[in-house]
Amino acid sequence: MLEHFPFYLAMIVLIILVIMLSNRIKVAYPVLLVIAGLLISFVPGIPVLKIDPELIFIIFLPPLLYESAWANSWKELWYWRRIIGSFAFIVVFLTATSVALVANSYIPGFSLALGFLLGGIISPPDAVSASAIMKFVKVPERMSSIIEGESLLNDASSLIIFRFAMIAVATGQFVWHQAALHFVWMVIGGVAIGLVIGFIFLKAHQLLPTDVDMDIILTFVTPYAMYIAAEETHASGVLAVVSGGLFLSYHRHRFLGSSSRLRGENVWQSLVFLLNGLVFMLIGLDLPEIVSGLKEEGVSFDQATGYGLLVTAFLIFGRLLVGYGALMTTRIMSHFIEVADEHPGLKAPLIIGWAGMRGVVSLAAALSIPVALADGTPFPHRNLILFITFVVILVTLVLQGLTLPYMIKKIQLPDYGDHLPExxxxxxxxxxxxxxxxxxxxxxxxxxxxxxxxxxxxxxxxxxxxxxxxxxxLPEHIKSIYKNVLEKQRALLLKKNRSGRKIEEAVIRKFLHQIDLEEERIKAE
Known part of the structure; x- marks a missing residue:
């Protein structure tokens, strides 16, 4: 571990450089990070990054899900609840079932249980990729709300399928009534545990004499506490983190002061930035080890690539069909119940359907598959599942990720008038x-x-x-003058800090912080 520490530092620096490049050329950073990791993996002597499969979910998922829950609007989630719920639960189940049938029919030795395992892994689209792409193009608020809300909840449904499929592969049997009861507990128990722990931490922030640093540290502990508590009781840790995160996000002004919110947001953005960067880089770096594992299973690279492309094509076109199926369902249901939008148009389903890039959760789920079963026998087709997952992630990120901005600009989405102009x-x-x-x-x-x-x-x-x-x-020319004034103030404070010791540096920093906030305020106008 320690002998590779310089390599880990260099990788973090490389992640920053790649993201700077992505901002410059206006390409979503997950796409470039995966390609960069893939290219680096072919460099001789590059250390192999290994993470214990059992730790994958605990390391990456709780903080990423928690931050996503805080970033999402509960109001928008509730308003678009029907379409989000349909994509997050019904569509995920249909996708996993379809992948299971395709894999069972076309991949030799693939049982239905393994097919459902693969379906649970690759069914959820990745919110990070879609958000990174939409940063460079203007899309209606409803579009980003639906895509981000879907990805927040579909992780839970896909991982529930993944867990049941793991049990079926390990035991060789699947008892429907037991699975149904277990499913109910995973959903209800996960939501309840997340809300209870969220309430406990809310009260801890309110009643304990915490300062800003303690508040931020408690926010780090919160998602892990939710996830571990739910998993220990065999409930859904993902739903616990999502429900608890939404609860605390909704009540954030009840228990966090302005300083804690301001500093906490910056710290969390940096943490999630690093975790996402590491995961997408890890996707590319893992390819050589996955390919070597294919040889052990007796599957050629060309065969495995063909299976991966087949599954990927099925996922892409299946999601497009589902998007237009949801459109038809909305129009039919509008005659019987009140829906958020009776006429969503033909363009929106195309964009939602094409924004189906896979990423972090799919990789974490695939890597979490144990190397061997409980009796010591190798896990069947583990390396083939990993390779197919890699192909799905790579192709959807590169193909859909690079073409989605062009598609959004080309079809010119209408202004739906959901909100007032900013x-x-x-x-x-x-x-x-x-x-x-x-x-x-x-x-x-x-x-x-x-x-x-x-x-x-x-x-x-x-x-x-x-x-x-x-x-x-402020008019733009006045903004420019005001920024120059702020820069002069900043220079004066820095000069004063260097020139003498009569004024404590903490006081200077306080004024510098106020200038920074004022500069950010006028930028936002």
Whole structure:
């Protein structure tokens, strides 16, 4: 481990450089990271990265799922619950079943149980890849909400299928009534455990005398506590983390102060950035070991590639069919129940169907397959499953990942009018905040308002915001002047910090932080 430490550091630096390149050429970073890992794997003498299969889920999944739950909007999830639920549960089950039938029919020695195992691994699309791609093209909010909400929940359903398939492969039997009861417990128990532990941590933040650092550390512990507690009781650890994460995200302003939220968000973004980078790089680096394992199973590289491309093609076109099937179902159901959108159009299903890149969860699930069964016999077709998973991830990331931005631009998605334009919404919120603030001051603090210069200054700012035609948004040339002023202030503070010891550096840093926040504020306008 220690002799390879410089290589691990170099890999982290390489991840940063690749992501910088992806931002420059406007290509989603998961695509470039997988290709980079693949190219590096052919360099002679490169260390083989090995992670204990039993630790894959614990290392990567809890923090990635938890951060995704915090980033998702509960309001949007609930509004689009029918389409998200359909893709996250029904479509995943249909996909896994279809993959099982295809694998059982066309891959020699592949039982239905192994087919369901493979289906559970490769059925969930990856939210990270889709989000990274959509960063470079403008898509309607509903599209990103549906895709991200689907990927948040379909991980749970696919891993439940994966777990049942593992039991069937290991025992050689599958008892339906036991599986049904176990499924109910995995779902209900996972959600309940996540909510209970989330509530406990919420109270811990509220009642214990924590500071910002302690708050952030507790947020690191939370997803692991949820996941491990659920798995120990044979419930779904994924659903526990997702449900608990959504609960805490919804109540974040009840138990975290502004400093904890601000610093915690930055820390979590860095952590998830690193974990995602490592996973996508690991996908490419794993190929030589997977190929060598194929030889042990007696499967040629060409045969395995053919199986992988067959399954990939089936997944891509199957998801497109499902997208348009969901469109037809929505139009039929709109005659009987109220739906979020009665006429979603023909373009949206195409984009949702094409945004089916596989990634982190599929790799983690495949690598978590044990090398041997409980009786010591090698796990059947483990290396072939790993290789097919690799092909699916690589082809969907490169093919769909590179063409999705072009497709979005080409078909020109309509403005569905789900939300107000961003500038209009911001101005509306500013006006309402100003009105609420003025009403509070004039109604509750009349005497202080007469004598306090600071309150009078705030009142003037809010009154300007309420004047017709006035806008607090700075024109671009004024922004440029203001940024120059902030840069002069920053330079003065740094010079003052270097020139003497009369002012404590902590005070200087406080003012530098305020300048940074102000600069970010005007950038966002």
């Amino acid at each position: 500038n209009e919404a911001e101005n509306l919120i500013r006006e309402e905040l100003a009105r609420e603030s003025l009403d509070h001051l004039t109604g509750n603090h009349k005497e202080e308002l007469k004598v306090s210069f600071h309150l009078q200054k705030l009142v003037k700012q809010w009154e300007i915001q309420l004047k017709p035609g006035e806008t607090p948004v």
